[in-house]
Amino acid sequence: MASVVATALDFGTMTVLVELGVLSPAIATLVGALFGAIVNFLLGRRIFRATSRSAAPQAARYAVVSAASAAFNSLGVYVLHHALGVQYLLARVCVSIVVSILWNFPLQRHFVFGAPKT
Secondary structure (H helix, E strand, C coil), rough: CHHHHHHHHHHHHHHHHHHHCCCCCCHHHHHHHHHHHHHHHHHHHHHHCCCCCHHHHHHHHHHHHHHCCCCCCHHHHHHHHHHHCEEEEEEEEHHHHHHHHHHHHHHHHHHCCCCCCC
């Protein structure tokens, strides 16, 4: 559920920025990803039942994972949209599915919100 809400905010922000001509699709992807990441972190702490531990170490780990995710998404949108001519929303959907499955979910579940190793 957290990822659905965060993704809606992420894609909504990106789309508005592109459609208003404020930013290019690749840069709007970074901005949308930032907003989505903040919401996803706050909701993820609850969903993965990670609220009993300090938020600071989780936030640091989450920032690393999210920064890489935003870079992967932005680069993917740039390549698909600018280099290959794929419509920017379709490019973003394709890239975000791959990044979410291969990067975001596994790292958030195990590295960011997972039980600390003792």
